[in-house]
Amino acid sequence: MAMIAQVAAQQLTVPESIPELAARAGWTIEATLAAGAGHTRHRAPVGVSQIELICDAISRLGLDPALVRSARWLICAQAVPWRAMPTNAATVHARLELPPSVQSSDINASCLSFLAALQLIGPSVDASGCPALVASSEDPLMALDWSEPHSAALFGAGAAAAWVVPDRIPQRGETLLAIKTQLIESHTETSEACVIRGGGTKDLFGADGYGKFSMNGKALFQAASRHMDCFIERFVSLGGVEPACADWVVAHQASREAIELMRRRLKISPDRMPVRFEEFGNQVSASIPEGLASLCRSGQLRHGDRILVLGTGAGLLIGATELAVVSAKT
Template identity: 35%
Template sequence: MMIERLSHSVLPLKIIATGAALPPHCVTSAALDQRLNKPAGYVEKRSGIVHRFHASNEASQAELAVAALNNALSLHHLSHNSIDLLISASAIAVQALPFSAAHILKLAGLPQGTAGFDINTSCISFISALQVAAGLLNTGVYRRIAIVSADIASRGIDWADEESALIFGDGAACAIVERGDGRSGILSYLMETYPEGSELCEIRAGGTRRNPRAGMSDSDFLFHMNGKQLFRQASALIESFLRRLLAAGRLTLAQVGTVVPHQASHLSLEHMRKRLHVTPDTLIDIYRYRGNQVAASIPSALHEAATTGRLSAGKPVMLIGTAAGLALGGMVLLP
């Protein structure tokens, strides 16, 4: 349904380019059957994934981010010199210090002195970054902002934990945004955090909590998830969250043209399809061929929507996801 008249103001924001990048190594679920000594078809049946991409142990997260940035710039014939701010919106940092945007800027070929900073709300970092970017663009401080999400989730896989080991893939995606002319923008944004679920999905090391002085083990650097409990908690919250997100934009679900969810798992996507009653064309699903790319999932799915003609002016797009924290994030925008 086209939105011709709005009963409230839109926070101006225009997505002028998107891009994505993948590591070169494609990992099929059939190959994981063999690696894990499982019968043929086991991994695909359990994970819902045909294949995903994993970076080598030596690969650079910053290089993957730059590849997505360059893809967005080249696809839309934009100059590196036109970017005046870079936001890294990833779940896992390159290192504790300095911030990941500095590592990306070092390789990106943007003008010397280009500003950069990180935003991390785990798997929904990209949604948070879009909201922050819109605020900055509307103050006039910046004119054109690149938001890049890059995660190498495979490096934190605990292969002994089957529940989480089978779902992750690596990748990066980018969106380049401007203020625009006011005809496109954010209709509503909502983020909520329920920290009682903070230990259901975590990597304990990498900060001050677990380190050589505070004490740590090798497993503290790996991904840990209580998937069943996390799914139950998120499922109990998501419907009311969705109602509040739509109400903030004075919209109904029927008015949303495209849904871009976090590609968390095949169960989460199926749950969303059933609860939202949306068609396959409406809901962007790249999970079978990417897996869960953590923070890169939502912008990768957004790039898929853009390149397959499912972003149309006047038709609201909803970005939505859950994340470690436990956090819920959503945004409805006019592209």
Template identity: 35%
Template sequence: MALRVRIAGTGTYLPECLITDAEMDARLQVKPGWVNKKTNVVKRHFIQNETASRMGAKAARRALDAAGLEFAQIDCLVCTSATMEQPIPCTASLIQKALGQEQSGVPSFDVNSTCLSFVAGLDMMSYMVHAGRYRRVLLIATEVASKGLNWQQKESAALFGDGAAAVVIERSEDDCSRILHAAMETYSSGAHYSEIRGGGSAMHASKYTEATAADYLFDMNGEAIFRMASKLLPDFLQGMLGATGSRIGDYRLVIPHQGSAMAMRLLRRKLGIAEEQLMYITPDHGNTIAASIPMGLHEAIRQGRIQRGDRVLLLGTSAGFSMGGIDFVY
């Protein structure tokens, strides 16, 4: 069933502190050029005085401006992020406060499926908009990766950046913009390939010691994730295409999760995505976790790579191990 939902506006925010690949070489104590060769990330942004909620609020304001809307016209605020500003309350409520809307009463909550949080949130909330439960929803992915990096795991530490992206969705009043299909699959045999073990109820923050410090930092088995993705993604994509009787060539643009340069090569080789079809922002953003797909969407619109009526595919993987995608007409 196609959902009568359109993207009304997008916005992004990147922290002021820019970190170049040369600076990352120095931080990681590797040879000059190592970070660029391994990751293809030329620059990324790290927070200094910013917080996740303040970044999210700035991206949200820009998305509202792009849509020509005021916050009073928003019926629901959903934070679709992997990293939380604090365990309680949800980051969405902190974003609402950062927007100066703490007395608005607008329902605000989080959806977390790590790197696929935005895709999961867009999928869920599109049904609410289509059904008329909400007129307009503000989706915000705001990520602070830099605070959880394990600098001993050089290849993963070199990949990430901080930032936020926001998207306003609303009911489409014509037959042009619509969501055609969405899907998600989880294979928890890979649940421990990408994780932060500490900080939850199993390993509470109060148990932190110098000896257990690594458990409170990001831990990734990149090779194992790559093997799973190589095996599972082709069939997942075929299922996405088959649901609408489509071919990969039917899409004006594929906007993937910007996991790594290696992941982008996998997508192109295994899935048959042409270079001109692929939205690739990794070099000047890094991996911004759940914000990477809406950032790619924002850049695609800003650069004029998609126009109203164009077919677009959002596609990605996340910790879990999960795969997800949304097929829509912009």
């Protein structure tokens, strides 16, 4: 099985408080709170693009540049790219001056893009014996529609990257995350509940609402609730850990209400499911790897711990991955 050897989050974004968000959007503070905003969310500073966020996250993996150049794949996994063409991965490949032997590709599975990338690239990493870089980054500010506060108030910028390696024994002082059971399902009856009009061939440039994000949160919430229990049953039947039995749960930080509903419905103890929404907001595809990086930095992981990574995304997608903590023997 493939393993995550390192995972790290970017450190370029800056926090934006509720009063700052309200001033930007033209809302009152009361309306901002009612819309479900966290205590802060993060935004990219002026002049810092989604590409810089990815490159910063990769740099914080602490890898030797020669090791980075030995990767067989560079996968950028996000809901919304920096531009429609070229891919984020091609642009990052050029910025990092990687050799032609590093294949660059993008993956889009909305908020579950990072999990989809692990699911697709993991078998190739293990079979080939070659490592891969996987990075997720989002900068949603330009696409937010301030006339829809219940969606616009939720989102923040972020990025995180992972170094994925073939199955191996950890070195002294090293902790690896073995990628175990994985499942992603598509329940597309709500495929139009999250839409960005633009970036493809359907919507004419300059049309009303072009480039803006629109979300029917109620429809997504109801669909996720309707399908979650059966999804978990299928995940467990494949060998995945029961949510109530996991040592840690890294959940997509969709919204305050969605996180709490998932925790209560799946009987997950609050101390095993860290919540990052209040500080960072919904970072879309970067939410899961950023949460994973935070958990790894916390120093709380122990050999044998079972981590359940769980979330939903536009589509509707529901996904889960079990990671097993493997530490070197002392």
